[in-house]
Amino acid sequence: MSKVLIELNQITKAFDGEIVVNNLNLQVYENEFLTILGPSGCGKTTTLRMIAGFVKPDAGEVIINDKVVNDLAPYARPVNTVFQRYALFPHLNVIKNISFGLDKINKFTLHKMLKDAVKDEANRALKLVKLENFATKKISYLSGGQMQRVALARALINRPQILLLDEPMAALDLKLRQDMQYELKEMQRKLGITFIFITHDQEEAMTMSDRIVVMNKGIIQQLGTPKDIYNEPVNRFVANFIGESNIVRGIYTNDKEVTFLGETFACEAYPFRIGEAVDVVIRPEDFDVVNADKAKIVAKVTSCIFKGVHYEICANINDLELVIHTYEEILVDNLIGLNVDPYEIHLMKVEEDE
Numbered sequence: 001m002s003k004v005l006i007e008l009n010q011i012t013k014a015f016d017g018e019i020v021v022n023n024l025n026l027q028v029y030e031n032e033f034l035t036i037l038g039p040s041g042c043g044k045t046t047t048l049r050m051i052a053g054f055v056k057p058d059a060g061e062v063i064i065n066d067k068v069v070n071d072l073a074p075y076a077r078p079v080n081t082v083f084q085r086y087a088l089f090p091h092l093n094v095i096k097n098i099s100f101g102l103d104k105i106n107k108f109t110l111h112k113m114l115k116d117a118v119k120d121e122a123n124r125a126l127k128l129v130k131l132e133n134f135a136t137k138k139i140s141y142l143s144g145g146q147m148q149r150v151a152l153a154r155a156l157i158n159r160p161q162i163l164l165l166d167e168p169m170a171a172l173d174l175k176l177r178q179d180m181q182y183e184l185k186e187m188q189r190k191l192g193i194t195f196i197f198i199t200h201d202q203e204e205a206m207t208m209s210d211r212i213v214v215m216n217k218g219i220i221q222q223l224g225t226p227k228d229i230y231n232e233p234v235n236r237f238v239a240n241f242i243g244e245s246n247i248v249r250g251i252y253t254n255d256k257e258v259t260f261l262g263e264t265f266a267c268e269a270y271p272f273r274i275g276e277a278v279d280v281v282i283r284p285e286d287f288d289v290v291n292a293d294k295a296k297i298v299a300k301v302t303s304c305i306f307k308g309v310h311y312e313i314c315a316n317i318n319d320l321e322l323v324i325h326t327y328e329e330i331l332v333d334n335l336i337g338l339n340v341d342p343y344e345i346h347l348m349k350v351e352e353d354e
Helices: 044-052 094-105 112-128 144-156 174-191 202-208 226-231 236-241
Strands: 004-015 018-029 033-037 059-064 079-082 162-166 194-199 211-216 219-224 246-254 257-260 263-266 276-282 288-290 297-306 311-317 320-326 335-339 346-349
Touching: 004 044, 004 194, 018 044, 018 059, 018 194, 018 219, 033 044, 033 202, 044 059, 044 079, 044 162, 044 194, 044 211, 079 144, 094 112, 094 144, 112 144, 144 174, 174 194, 174 202, 194 202, 202 226, 211 226, 211 236, 219 226, 219 236, 236 246, 236 346, 246 320, 246 346, 257 276, 297 320, 311 335, 320 335
Parallel strands: 033 194, 033 211, 079 162, 162 194
Antiparallel strands: 004 018, 004 059, 211 219, 246 257, 246 276, 257 263, 276 346, 288 335, 297 311, 297 335, 311 320
């Protein structure tokens, strides 16, 4: 087990009387790529800013390296932050933007040896983000992806123990964002730095993270690996927020058996009472399309859209719409037969406010 590097103990923060982060507890491990994922206003950026030291919690403790840092200034923490808007200096070229932090540290003692050391570190950071030939370029001449790399290099030049990234790829186009996802993950692996990444993009979180924190309304809904969160969501919010889901009401009719849509299906064992109402989650890709005479579920196709890799089919049964992903086109108004394997059925506790 890796060492716990950051610990948030019962952290609470409110703005104008509205609680934004509510009694949050979280441990972040050394050399981990952790993503905090959630919709706008869920508290993820406020959580990041409390770790960085830009916001002070109203209650609770921020602990880094076993030391409470609530009253420690941002510059005194082993942390650097990359912001969504990059915060680069337009009047400085690339290499001066990157070395700005080190130049400030050595402002009054920057003799020849120190200048050479700063230059070497800046060139190392440039090479890391694959911008070796851009040292003297003006910031205004760079693309969005290149500016993001400069911001990353500036954050990495001080060799921080922790790098915080607040939706740094939100302004990039899809292809560039996908390329940067793989590069960021590879960079983190090579450097051995703990990355805490903020995003509202589920695919981004699934691609890069060792673990994902799913937040909503200032509360952690679920914490786990991308695979666990996708395959075993704990509630409707997580199931709907991470990928697409079909969620229908069912009854746990027997051990390893659940009834929904008027049919009984085998499933994995769950700690529910016999006869208890449950929410049944089936991902669109987990349905098996079969001939109607061999199907447990027969639905009427209401739309069929080609998505490039698969067709997305919407089908109606008992006034309930199901979403199915299949490699074969099925025309509107045709019937579709569906089965689902036991291990593809996930059951959740019915939430009290439903």
